[in-house]
Amino acid sequence: MRVLVTGSGAICGAGASPAAIVDAAIAGRSAIAEVASFDASGWPRRLAAEVTDYNAAKLVGDRKLLKLIRRSDVFGIYACGEALAQAGYDAHRQSLDEAAQADFAEQTGCYVGSGGGAFNVNYDYFPLMAEARGDMGAFGRELASTVNPMWLLRTLPNNVLCHVGIRHGLKGPNGCITNHTTSGMLAAIEGAEAIRDGEADRVVSAGHDAPIEPQTMLYYHRCGLLAASALRPFDARRDGSLLGEGAAALVLESEASAAARGAQPVGEYLGGGVACEGEGLLNLREDGDGAARAIEAALADAGLRAGDVGLIVAHGNGTPLSDRSEGAALRRVFGASMPPVTAFKWATGHPLAASGILDVTLGLEAARRRLAPGIATLESPDPACAGVSVARETRAVASDVVLVVCRGFGGTNAAVLLRALA
Amino acid sequence: MNDKRRVAITGVGVVTPAGNDVESMWARLNSARSCGAPITTFDASGFSTRIAAEVRGADALPLTGDRKLLKFGNRSHRFALVAAEQAMADAGVAPTARDRHRWGCVVGTGMMTVSFDELASVQANAAPEGELDAAKVLDEATSNDPMAFCRSQSTAGVSLLTKRFGIAGYASSVHTACASGGQAIGTALRAIRRGAVDRALAGGFDSMVSPVGLAGFCLLSAVSADNDAPERASRPFDATRNGFLLGEGAGFVVLEEWGAAVARGARIYAELAGDGNSLSSYRITDSHPSGDGPIQAMQRALRDAGAAPSDVDYLNAHGTSTPMNDRSEAAAAAVVFGADVGNVAVSSTKSVMGHLIAAAGAVEAVVCALAIQRSSLPPNANLRDVDPDCAHLDIVRDAPRERRVRVALSNSLGFGGSNSCLAFRHPDDTRALVEAGR
Known part of the structure; x- marks a missing residue:
C-alpha cells in the first residue's frame, strides 16, 4: 500500500515552516547564537538555536490552552496544526455529515515523539x-x-498527542514515543505502519522538544557533547553539537484516502528502518553498525537499492564520534557512489526528540527542489569521513528519493526514505 | 486465512507491590489482600494521601549481570532489570551474536526522570529562595554529575536492557501515561508481525511513589485519601470508590514469532493475539461516561485478534477505582460485549497491587498470560457494594475463579486519552487455528 505525505509543518530557530528553514539553510543562515532565555554569560558553552520570536498565544491560537501545556508542547501543537492545514484536514472533516465525521475521526491516528521530561x-x-x-x-x-x-497535566510527555487529538478530533491508533533523538522519526515510522496495517487511513506524525535550559546545557557540556563556536558536521575541526528546539509534523495518508478527498500529495513515504547497538546510553560503535543496519532495513522495506537514493540528509550532529561513525555507515551502504549528503543541524541546532522528523520535513522540501543545501559551516571535510559527499555549496540532486538518518542516545538509529512529489 | 505472523508469549517477569516474582505476585493476587499501606520510602505525613502500594525489599532485589549498570539507573530501572531478567530466564532464550539484530526491545517508561534527592540538591544549591539562578547551576554538584544526567534520560531504561541482554534490533521507549505498558507490548507485537524483528523483550516500569510523583496526583485528587484504611483504599467498581492507590514496579514479557517459539519447543503461555489502540479526544484525565474511546480500543483488539466478543472469557480491567474510570470502562464493556457481557468475567488486579502507572499494562499482560496458562482468574478485592453503573459486569469477587480462558483482554486507559487493549488467546486454541491453516 502506498503511503503519501499530504501535509508538513515545522518550526525551529531557523524558521516557522519547512520552506522557510530550507531557504535559510540555502542562504547560509544559522539560528545558532548566544542563549537569550537565561543568563549564560559565565558559561563554558553559550550557544544554542532558540526560537527567538516565541509567542505561544500566536502559535497555538488559544490562550486557555496555554495553562495546560509547556513550551515544547506549543511547538508540537503548532507543527501539527500547520501540517493538518496543508493537508486540508479540518476543512474536509467539517464538510462531512455527523456519521461520516465519526468514522473519519476513528480512521485518523496520531503518533508523537516527545522529549519526555525536561529538568525545568x-x-x-x-x-x-x-x-x-x-x-x-x-x-x-x-x-x-x-x-x-x-x-x-502540564507535565505529561504525551500532551501534544492529547491536545492535537482534542483540537482536531483524532480518535484512531496513537502513540507517544519518548526515545530521545529518534522519537520523532519513530513517530513517522509507526504512523506509516498503522496505515499499512489498515488501522488508520491517515495519521499525523510529529516530534517536538525544547531542551535549551540550564541543566540540560550543562550536562551536555559535561558529557563533552557541545561545540565551542559552531556546529560543523563532518568537518575536520568539529568539536560538538549544539542544542536547538522546535517541532515538525507530517500528515501521512493512504493513497485511497488522499484520492477520495482530493488531497494533493507532496511526497510518498517509501520505508523505514530501526536498529540499536545495545552498548549503553552514551556509547557508539566506531563502525556505525546501527546506523548502517537502520539504512539497510529502510532500503529493504522500501524495495529500493542504494543507487536509487538521490539525496541523503545525515544526522550530522557535529560530535567527533557520531559523524565519524555515521560516515562509516554511509560508506558501508553506498560505497564509492554516494549521492550528495547534507545535514541541517548547523542551521537548526539539535532539537533532540524533534530532530529526526524535522530533518524529514526539510529533506522532503529540499528533494522537491531537487537541491542538496550546502553546509555553510563546513570548512575542510574530515579525512576520517572520506567518501561522505558533503559540500559547502548547494548542489543539484539527480533523483527525487531522499534518505534521512537519525541517531540517539542508547545507540538507537532510525532511517526513512521518501519520494518528493512536485 | 490469517496473513499476520502470530506471536507467542514465552517468558514473564514482574516486580510488584504484590511480590517480586511471578509466583509471589500470583499468590498475593489470589489472596485478595490489598497491598495498600502507609508510605515508608519517604515522609508523607503532610500529604493529603499518605498511603501507597510499595515494592518491598527493592534494595535486596537479585540483580545479575554487571552491577555497574545500576549507576545508570534509578529505582524504576532497577525494577525493570529484575523483571526483565526473570522474563528472559523464564523464556530460556537469549540473543546470540548471530541473531541479536533480530531481537527488539520496547518499554513503557515513567515520567519521573529526576529523583527527589537530585532535585533537592539542585534546589538547595541553585534555587535557595525558590527561583533558579542559572549561574549557580554551574557549581551545583548534581548538575555536574554525568551519571545523574544519564539516569534522567528517556532512553535510560531501554539502554540498560539492550546492553544487559545484547539486543540490537528495534528499540524504543513509549509514554502514554497509564497506557504506556500496554502500548509498549502492542508496539513490539507489530514490530514482530511486520518482520522488523523475530523476538522482543517488552514491558514497562515506573515508580511515582516519591514526593513529586505523589504530589502530582494529590493535586488532582486522583488518589484515594483513605489513610486510615489503606488496605481498603483500592476498590474498583465499588459504589464508594474515591480514587486510585499508587503503586510501582515493572512487568516484562518475552515475545516470539509463533513458528520460532514452536520450533524450539518453548513453553507458550498464550498467543499475544491482538492490539487495539484508540484516542479518546475528550478530556485529559477521563474518557467519556459512555465509554467512547475504550470501546474502540477493545473492538480494535478483538478485530486484530480475529476474535468475536463472545470468545472472551476474561477482562483484566483498567479498573483504577476512580469514580469516572470505572464507570466509563463498565459502559464500554456493555457496548463491546452486548448481550454477552454477563458471560465475561472481570477483575481489576489494581484492587490488590495498586496502580503501577506506566508499568500497569505490562504487569497486567503478565496476569492475563498466567490466567490463560492456569485457567484461573484472579479476584477483584474490596468489592462490597457494587456501583449500580457497574452491576452488569460479572466481577470475580474475593477468591480466584477456575475457568478455562479462550480469549482474555487487558485494558489500559491513560491520562491524555490514549487507550490500549491487548488480546490474548489460549495457546491450544492457537495451535488448532494454525493446524487448520488459519
Whole structure:
C-alpha cells in the first residue's frame, strides 16, 4: 500500500515552516547564537538555536490552552496544526455529515515523539521546597497552596498527542514515543505502519522538544557533547553539537484516502528502518553498525537499492564520534557512489526528540527542489569521513528519493526514505 | 486465512507491590489482600494521601549481570532489570551474536526522570529562595554529575536492557501515561508481525511513589485519601470508590514469532493475539461516561485478534477505582460485549497491587498470560457494594475463579486519552487455528 505525505509543518530557530528553514539553510543562515532565555554569560558553552520570536498565544491560537501545556508542547501543537492545514484536514472533516465525521475521526491516528521530561518541569516545586527547607511534613502540608494543581497535566510527555487529538478530533491508533533523538522519526515510522496495517487511513506524525535550559546545557557540556563556536558536521575541526528546539509534523495518508478527498500529495513515504547497538546510553560503535543496519532495513522495506537514493540528509550532529561513525555507515551502504549528503543541524541546532522528523520535513522540501543545501559551516571535510559527499555549496540532486538518518542516545538509529512529489 | 505472523508469549517477569516474582505476585493476587499501606520510602505525613502500594525489599532485589549498570539507573530501572531478567530466564532464550539484530526491545517508561534527592540538591544549591539562578547551576554538584544526567534520560531504561541482554534490533521507549505498558507490548507485537524483528523483550516500569510523583496526583485528587484504611483504599467498581492507590514496579514479557517459539519447543503461555489502540479526544484525565474511546480500543483488539466478543472469557480491567474510570470502562464493556457481557468475567488486579502507572499494562499482560496458562482468574478485592453503573459486569469477587480462558483482554486507559487493549488467546486454541491453516 502506498503511503503519501499530504501535509508538513515545522518550526525551529531557523524558521516557522519547512520552506522557510530550507531557504535559510540555502542562504547560509544559522539560528545558532548566544542563549537569550537565561543568563549564560559565565558559561563554558553559550550557544544554542532558540526560537527567538516565541509567542505561544500566536502559535497555538488559544490562550486557555496555554495553562495546560509547556513550551515544547506549543511547538508540537503548532507543527501539527500547520501540517493538518496543508493537508486540508479540518476543512474536509467539517464538510462531512455527523456519521461520516465519526468514522473519519476513528480512521485518523496520531503518533508523537516527545522529549519526555525536561529538568525545568520540576522547578515548579522549588518555591515549595525553599519554604519547607527539607521538612517533608511541611512540603506535604503546603503543597496544595503553593503548586499549580494542574502541574502533572502540564507535565505529561504525551500532551501534544492529547491536545492535537482534542483540537482536531483524532480518535484512531496513537502513540507517544519518548526515545530521545529518534522519537520523532519513530513517530513517522509507526504512523506509516498503522496505515499499512489498515488501522488508520491517515495519521499525523510529529516530534517536538525544547531542551535549551540550564541543566540540560550543562550536562551536555559535561558529557563533552557541545561545540565551542559552531556546529560543523563532518568537518575536520568539529568539536560538538549544539542544542536547538522546535517541532515538525507530517500528515501521512493512504493513497485511497488522499484520492477520495482530493488531497494533493507532496511526497510518498517509501520505508523505514530501526536498529540499536545495545552498548549503553552514551556509547557508539566506531563502525556505525546501527546506523548502517537502520539504512539497510529502510532500503529493504522500501524495495529500493542504494543507487536509487538521490539525496541523503545525515544526522550530522557535529560530535567527533557520531559523524565519524555515521560516515562509516554511509560508506558501508553506498560505497564509492554516494549521492550528495547534507545535514541541517548547523542551521537548526539539535532539537533532540524533534530532530529526526524535522530533518524529514526539510529533506522532503529540499528533494522537491531537487537541491542538496550546502553546509555553510563546513570548512575542510574530515579525512576520517572520506567518501561522505558533503559540500559547502548547494548542489543539484539527480533523483527525487531522499534518505534521512537519525541517531540517539542508547545507540538507537532510525532511517526513512521518501519520494518528493512536485 | 490469517496473513499476520502470530506471536507467542514465552517468558514473564514482574516486580510488584504484590511480590517480586511471578509466583509471589500470583499468590498475593489470589489472596485478595490489598497491598495498600502507609508510605515508608519517604515522609508523607503532610500529604493529603499518605498511603501507597510499595515494592518491598527493592534494595535486596537479585540483580545479575554487571552491577555497574545500576549507576545508570534509578529505582524504576532497577525494577525493570529484575523483571526483565526473570522474563528472559523464564523464556530460556537469549540473543546470540548471530541473531541479536533480530531481537527488539520496547518499554513503557515513567515520567519521573529526576529523583527527589537530585532535585533537592539542585534546589538547595541553585534555587535557595525558590527561583533558579542559572549561574549557580554551574557549581551545583548534581548538575555536574554525568551519571545523574544519564539516569534522567528517556532512553535510560531501554539502554540498560539492550546492553544487559545484547539486543540490537528495534528499540524504543513509549509514554502514554497509564497506557504506556500496554502500548509498549502492542508496539513490539507489530514490530514482530511486520518482520522488523523475530523476538522482543517488552514491558514497562515506573515508580511515582516519591514526593513529586505523589504530589502530582494529590493535586488532582486522583488518589484515594483513605489513610486510615489503606488496605481498603483500592476498590474498583465499588459504589464508594474515591480514587486510585499508587503503586510501582515493572512487568516484562518475552515475545516470539509463533513458528520460532514452536520450533524450539518453548513453553507458550498464550498467543499475544491482538492490539487495539484508540484516542479518546475528550478530556485529559477521563474518557467519556459512555465509554467512547475504550470501546474502540477493545473492538480494535478483538478485530486484530480475529476474535468475536463472545470468545472472551476474561477482562483484566483498567479498573483504577476512580469514580469516572470505572464507570466509563463498565459502559464500554456493555457496548463491546452486548448481550454477552454477563458471560465475561472481570477483575481489576489494581484492587490488590495498586496502580503501577506506566508499568500497569505490562504487569497486567503478565496476569492475563498466567490466567490463560492456569485457567484461573484472579479476584477483584474490596468489592462490597457494587456501583449500580457497574452491576452488569460479572466481577470475580474475593477468591480466584477456575475457568478455562479462550480469549482474555487487558485494558489500559491513560491520562491524555490514549487507550490500549491487548488480546490474548489460549495457546491450544492457537495451535488448532494454525493446524487448520488459519
